Amino acid sequence: MSSKTKAVVVLGDQLDLNNPALLANPPKLADVLMVESPVESTVVWVHKVRIALFLSAMRHFAQELRNAGYTVHYRSLGDTGQHSLATEVANLCKQHGYTSIDMAEPGEWRLEQDFLTLAKSENIKLRMLEDSHYLCSRAEFAKWASGYKQMRMEYFYREMRKRTGVLMEGAEPAGGKWNFDADNRSAFPKAGPGDITPPAFFEPDEITQTVFAEVEANFPGHPGTLKNFAWPVTRQQALKALDAFIENRFVNFGTYQDAMWTNTPFGWHSLVSSAINLHLLHPLEVIEKAEAAYRAGKVDVASAEGFIRQILGWREFMRGVYWLDMPKMREDNHLQAKLDLPKWFWTGNTHMNCLKDSIGQTLDYGYAHHIQRLMVIGNFALLAGLVPQQVEDWFLAVYVDAVEWVELPNVAGMALFANGGRFTSKPYIASGAYIKRMSNYCAGCKYNPAEKTGDKACPFTTLYWGFLDQHEKMLSANPRTGLMAKNIARLDEAQRQALRQKVADTFKNLEQL
CATH class of the missing domain: 1.10.579.10 (DNA Cyclobutane Dipyrimidine Photolyase, subunit A, domain 3)
Incomplete structure (x- = not known):
């Protein structure tokens, strides 16, 4: 039994020391619970690379939490059996005597419902804190959306630009336009894309290699291969990946962001979306580095605006409509489509x-x-x-x-x-x-x-x-x-x-x- 009665639950896509539940609970006040649930990898038939990325990033972050002084109760694949994530958290609470849980609000409606049910059935005091990783809260988005008969990202994006001051010249947008999408639709030249500076990739370390072995053992029939895995699994790697994009690839991102070419899987893209979604990078720091590159004359306004719009506009907008429309969104089939996936x-x-x-x-x-x-x-x-x-x-x-x-x-x-x-x-x-x-x-x-x-x-x-x-x-x-x-x-x-x-x-x- 722990001497503490409170635990912080850290989910696999909340790997940030600035997680509001961690900031509210330093090591002397609460322990941390992290769970690798096989159920989360079988809700859908998950790609081996996606499983490995989440597990490796989680294990690296658990080390970071321990280095910061936290007691971390970590349940890996071999420890959890076929329990759901919420069930395993409940088991840990019983085992260690925790009567209350703090956590950042989950990114998935199903998980939020699971934890609300857990709290009620196990008589655990649950506090879900607003996730500061996002630039627009659920409540703020709902308030914005209430003013429109039809929600459109472009209007939301302009409000976010004004609110944050990103790519603004006083009250006017940088470059004189809000949106430079028309300038960012070029195909590669007929001769092909030419030399493209490769992205920053990372050799799997011992932790990641161990994860690979466990993924192959536990999910042998799942799609995909691990042979090309080189994604950032720590904040330090994610920062290197971001810097490599800004310095070496951003210059051609805008022009060719829509272009496609055989055996050219990455083009000039940033490849930092997974790091942002795992919370290894904060979206605002990514936006700030992109804007700084524009202000320094390293990229044109069209490239900067196109990249920033995807994060400040579309990413935040998607999260807003998700929480506004769930669970109905999951069941929608407006066109009555009925054919099975080939x-x-x-x-x-x-x-x-x-x-x-x-x-x-x-x-x-x-x-x-x-x-x-x-x-x-x-x-x-x-x-x-x-x-x-x-x-x-x-x-x-x-x-x-x-x-x-x-x-x-x-x-x-x-x-x-x-x-x-x-x-x-x-x-x-x-x-x-x-x-x-x-x-x-x-x-x-x-x-x-x-x-x-x-x-x-x-x-x-x-x-x-x-x-x-x-x-x-x-x-x-x-x-x-x-x-x-x-x-x-x-x-x-x-x-x-x-x-x-x-x-x-x-x-x-x-x-x-």
Whole structure:
């Protein structure tokens, strides 16, 4: 039994000494509880790299807590059996005599409910503290959202810029515009991306190597491979990764952030999202370093604004709508999609080069950038009418930076239009022509992106036109998609029948595409 009656619970995505529960409870007041629950790695069929990243980062942080003077009761995979995380915390409280728990509010609705249930059933005093890792609290976002019939990230982002003073010149935005998205959409040159400065990666240390062995032993059938693992697992590594991006890669990030190229998994991207989501980096320090690079003339305003918008705007916005709309968001299926996820989502074995490359690198590294996720994988899932919950589970399973509060609204709301445009102004759909424009994926592919019917028709193009046909009324009523609807209206009845037959054949043969 401990001499203390209070414990601090630190979850696997709250690895920060400035965690508000830790700041409120120095070592003399409370002990720390950390749990590796196998259940958390099997809620969905989690990628081995994602499991290894969380476990390694947690074990490194437990050492950091001990160095700071805390008594840490840590339950690793071999200690917990098949207990849920909350159940194992309850067991630890009984074992050591803790009657109260402090913790930062969880990032996942399910876990929050689990801990609220635990507190009630075990008669434990539970205090959830507002997580200072974010720049907009749940309450502040809900208050902002109450003023809008339709939530839009752009309006929220401008408010955040004004509130924080980031990229501002007095009352005006730096560079004279709030948003430079139109300047950040270039494809790589036709000859290819050329030499790209590699990101900072880190050789796995003894702790991480031990984690690898345990992941292989406990989750042998899970997707992915650990052979390419090199993600930051400590704050020191995360800071090095951030600095390496700012100094060596940021300069070309903005221009080519949407570009895709075969066997180019990282492009000019920062690769710090997993570190931010584990709380190894605070979003504000990342934003400040990006703005400092702009102020020093190292990057142009378009690159700086595009990067900062993803963190200060979209990231905070996603968290806000997640907590505003859960648990309904998880069940939404506005378009009544009903087809099962093809098996090749777990192997990458498809004839479509774009999906073969995007899914293949996902399985190799646990990573794909936002356009690969949204406009290749998500676009296909939307056009093919795949069940949203199956797609959401896949995205949560395979990416190292996937935590439900950010993954679910991005997939359900933005990629799949599953909530009917609750915070997006249109479905994000595109034909094979977009993929051809932004990549080299179409070169040598079995399919022709210019054809929507016929033997060589690109499934993206076929399904895009099929989506227009099926949802013509909805798209016609939306000013942002009205032109798309006019295009489908130009097809005569014979052309429409041929298209519908090709769409039906494509749906029937999803597994063979």
